Amino acid sequence: MARTNNNENFPQYLRVMTHIQDKIRDGEWTYGKKLPSQRALAEEFNVNRTTIVHALEELKASGILESKPGSGTYVSNQNWSDISNQVIDWDTISQYSFHAGSPRTIRKINDLETDATMIQLGKGELHSSLFPTKTFRESIANVSESFHLSGYDDGKGDFHLREVLSFRLQEQGIHYSSSSILIVSGALQALQLISMGLLQQGTYVYLEQPSYIYSLQVFRSLGMHLKGIPYVSGELDVRYLENQIRANKKPSMLYLNPTFQNPTTKTMSWKNKQEVLTLANAYQLPIIEDDIYRDIWLDREAEPSLASMDDGDHVLRIGSFSKTVAPSLRIGWIAGPEDVIQKLGDLRMQTDYGSSALPQIAMHDFLVSGKYDEHLSFLRKQVLKRRDFMVQLVSLHLGDWVEWEVPEGGMFLWLTFSSDVNVKKLFTEAIRRGVLINPGYIYSPYNNQNVRLSYVSSSFQKIEAGIIILREIIKAMERSNYRSCFS
Template identity: 40%
Template sequence: MDWKPNRYEEKPLYKQITDYMKRKIERGEWGYDTKIPSQRYLASWFNVNRSTIVSALQNLIAEGYVEGEYGGGTKVTYGKWEKQSPLPNWTAYIEKGSHYPNQPFIQKINQYEFEKDLIRLGTGELSADLLPKKLFQQLMSSADETDFHLGYSEPKGDVQLREAISKRLREKGIYTTPSSILIVSGALQAIQLLSLSLLERSARILVERPSYLYSVNALQSAGIKLIGIERSMNKPLSIEKVEQLKNRFDLSLFYVNPTFHNPTGALMGEDERKALVENSIRMGLPIIEDSAYEDLWIDEKPPLPLKSYDKSGQVLYLGTMSKLVSPGLRIGWVVGQEGVIERLADTKMQTDYGSSTVSQYVARRWMLSEKYEEHGAYVRKMLKKRRDFMQFLLECYFSHLATWTIPKGGFYIWVVFHFPLNFDKLFKKGVEKGILIAPGHIYDRLDRTSLRLSYSYASLEEMDKGLRILAELIEKEVLMQKKENKL
């Protein structure tokens, strides 16, 4: 919703809200059987008392626009259109769609992330002041019209961009030609293309647990099952366990986030990487390497990517500009065997007919710019400052509540509490107090003790305020649990 009531109008707030919701219904934006957002959510969104929302809904019910169901919320009814031909029940279509909806928590986070007054403690992107906006404006203002076009790009993407990526990858020990690179609209699209092009329904892939992949349904919607293997900050990956799971579940692929893992921040060591690639070849288990956070090292450069040790085409390597440069560009890439890249490119052409040529042009200019390394160094410097400050705040506010390991790069600190928490309640209370969190069960459905904290987005002042509020809420929750246990 992109509207707010005007407190300076003569018309009462509840009538303004009634008229707004009428328009949503009359225009078909809220179709028949659509469930209206909860009273609590609407009150929070419109910044009014809950009684104001109740009055607005009562008006809508009286006029036949909606009806309330005990325990089922408020839904749009035929109302004034009852005498016309029946309208399609879009809710039924929505429920039958083949692509699964996001987890409710993810849906809420996606909505709340655009509220200006919330302190975002779990966001997986750089703050606006760390993005190279002015540099991008300079790149665009100096565009050569003979080198810039607005038509479609070739199936694998702009060849000059792929050449620039190929050159950058050589610095990481990955030697590949532009023909083995596919430009995608972010790494998530790469995962979707892999599920559509390379895997059959009911296929099983191995993922680290917790994992970013549990927070999206790109693979699950394609009928693919995720098999988890525990990922620890302090213990190397068990090759023996990988092999056991490979044999037990007939695994097709292993999705790995070896460098500043999302959400734990874990970093796979050099020997561990070599052993994984070597044994994956022996086991016949191809690897998808997600390198989203690879350039965000803070203390020292990480080991070379898994792909650099791959001499047989065993590893598919995913890269992105979303974390270091701009999530809005929607530019990523896949590196792999040429036949695989051609298959993925063919599928991509059938889904979106290629990534934006404007974004590809900007990405190419950026890759070739002398500002590329300068910006990376600046971001790493700022991330170190933010990470160290968050570590200080955790020691101040959370040392008696939880444990954590400080990552050597990336965006996240994985905080593990000494006791299980009611994250449903904590999330709601947090929003009411002005903070937005990312509970651990988003990344591992069974987790009830962990939280992903991000130091990449909130300012230092916001971090201090937000973590202090969070600690107070958790302390109150612990106190309530103790009282209940005594009773």
């Protein structure tokens, strides 16, 4: 427990210094730990940033902290061992861990996504006004008396929830029984289980270019290679994919997010999906179909899924309620051949013995009562308003610098900026101005001129304020570039 002095007469900057030193002394903050931002510290202590700067400078002068230009403030190794009870350098120990840490930009985004002072124009999470809070509480109340604390299940998840998911999948033309469905804690855990349980080191994971997967370490940490497949004239280049499979001659798997893809919001055509399935059949290529945005169609119902078109059991289909109900539910699923699901279920038992029971049985009630479909109807109308609102704002305020396509569903607007806009600088300056966006280069191994904006994660007022700030930043960059030409 920290021993910070809260005496009102204690100078504020000393209070901050004492808090930081206590964190280090108690072993909570070790060498190499990055400190929270000045903004976050000022908010925590209810002081202005000048006070925080004073405290940090004092600690830097004494060698307890150090600055890394463009990165932030860190616990220094100079005096760390003198004031810490901890003698183990955990940073060095974890440096070569099996699972790599996220790149610096991703870590920064993850940290700022929980900062209530930021305008959230990047994250893929529904604004609180879009959560079905009242109706889901009714489902929790409905099942509360029937919920009993008991032992672990078989790892596959609640049987009744799997039954209703099976029924809904069959309505979409995907004929999997409950025994071919595994409940997981969101789509990311599904990918982790697949990578650990089905793939081997050296496997080539082919994926759309760009792709959300490039922002994760889920495959690369287990020794797999990511290989992007480009789009040509709006279609995934299946011929390029085939050439890569022939050339690499190693185990391979195809990851696709074919409906309202993250981050581009593209949807693969029926013809393009048929070409992919023909290729999969010829090369016995397994496919992961990440279909978590399917229910957020706006202009027209989503195209048939790959799994519904697959006659050869090539497709493992991933779904989730994180994007349509709430991320905190942590309920997703994998549907596929029964023996594959059995293997992944066994692996799930080795990791965490399955998902929490109460959210699952509440979700079952939410589905069978019709509340989920009622919520989807409400959600689509609200998200449509937000999409149109953001498109209008982008056209009005950013239209001179960007190109985009209006998405037919999903959560995002994928902008392509003209070459005279420095996207990295735009990202950094936007954070400084209190706006968080997702730069396109986190979704690709190559730099690009793209930015992913979310029209679901902030209020209408904050969306407008954020877009206006982006315009101001770009105009300021233009003025700076103009002046530099004559300096």
